[in-house]
Amino acid sequence: MIRLEDVGYVYPGGVEALRGVSLTIGERSSLAIMGRSGAGKTTLIKHLNGLLKPTSGRVTVDGVDTRKATVAKLSRKVGIVFQNPDHQLFAETVEDEVAFPLKNFGFPQDEIKARTEWVLELFNLTRYRKHSPLTLSGGEKKRVAMASIVSWKPKYLVLDEPTLGQDRENKLRLRELFEEFMEEGRTIIMVTHDVEFAAECGFDVALLVDGKVSALGSAREILSNVELLKKASLAAPQMAELFLELEGVEAQPVFTVEEAERLILSRLMSGSGRP
Ligand SMILES: Nc1ncnc2c1ncn2[C@@H]1O[C@H](COP(=O)(O)OP(=O)(O)O)[C@@H](O)[C@H]1O
Numbered sequence: 001m002i003r004l005e006d007v008g009y010v011y012p013g014g015v016e017a018l019r020g021v022s023l024t025i026g027e028r029s030s031l032a033i034m035g036r037s038g039a040g041k042t043t044l045i046k047h048l049n050g051l052l053k054p055t056s057g058r059v060t061v062d063g064v065d066t067r068k069a070t071v072a073k074l075s076r077k078v079g080i081v082f083q084n085p086d087h088q089l090f091a092e093t094v095e096d097e098v099a100f101p102l103k104n105f106g107f108p109q110d111e112i113k114a115r116t117e118w119v120l121e122l123f124n125l126t127r128y129r130k131h132s133p134l135t136l137s138g139g140e141k142k143r144v145a146m147a148s149i150v151s152w153k154p155k156y157l158v159l160d161e162p163t164l165g166q167d168r169e170n171k172l173r174l175r176e177l178f179e180e181f182m183e184e185g186r187t188i189i190m191v192t193h194d195v196e197f198a199a200e201c202g203f204d205v206a207l208l209v210d211g212k213v214s215a216l217g218s219a220r221e222i223l224s225n226v227e228l229l230k231k232a233s234l235a236a237p238q239m240a241e242l243f244l245e246l247e248g249v250e251a252q253p254v255f256t257v258e259e260a261e262r263l264i265l266s267r268l269m270s271g272s273g274r275p
Pocket residue numbers: 011012013015016017035036037038039040041042043044
């Protein structure tokens with residue numbers, strides 16, 4: 001598990017980005033970190049593989065203090081895909097970009113080949129394999145960045161805004177990947193503004209406000225709490241808003257398109273007259 005104990009972080013310029021964050025992220029769990037821009041989300045995830053060391057408090061990954069391990073060593077376990085892929089991509093081709101970390105971690109040749117094929121297919125990138133990552137669109141670059149981390153199957157997969165620039169099909173594939181990883185005992189941590197996606201994935205949600213965790217609970221608990229969401233400058237999922245508007249606060253909570261479909265169908269079948 002990853003534990004943050006009363007973590008504070010002050011940037012060299014003096015900005016206090018984290019102010020006493022305590023959070024335990026267990027094995028096989030899934031957590032969405034949400035909150036307004038500048039709340040400290042990216043600063044927080046940079047602590048998970050030791051890129052940043054806490055100014056106060058402590059971060060441990062499976063019992064190892066991040067101050068006492070190298071980023072290279074921690075990264076094998078904690079793979080982070082950053083928000084802006086431009087800072088991550090450097091190889092001449094998409095294929096090399098994906099294979100590089102696998103070579104670096106010493107995977108055997110046939111395994112490198114198999115895993116490269118797998119992630120290129122998974123992220124809809126096979127047709128770009130010989131292209132330079134720099135020639136791709138923002139959403140495609142993001143998928144290359146994700147592919148190059150997912151390939152080594154870190155125990156903890158951390159993603160900063162994974163759905164940016166992704167269409168419905170790619171989001172669905174991401175969800176399936178998360179489920180597969182969790183079945184294998186891995187943990188997924190994502191930073192996202194995409195309330196629909198967080199609700200569909202059914203992740204736990206930690207709301208970050210001004211460098212502190214202001215609420216932690218299931219997607220259902222947090223994303224139906226209008227007061228909490230307001231504090232974090234987030235809107236409720238559109239389906240929840242729609243049903244609230246149509247049926248008032250007494251309404252059965254509906255968060256995703258799938259739930260809405262099920263509810264409407266069951267009402268039609270029971271002939272209740274309501275849509
Ligand atoms: N490299 C940096 N140097 C100084 N201040 C920074 C740096 N990166 C982020 N900050 C500041 O730290 C705070 C938290 O930023 P960040 O973690 O990027 O928030 P978020 O990811 O939630 O948008 C903001 O006030 C931001 O301006």
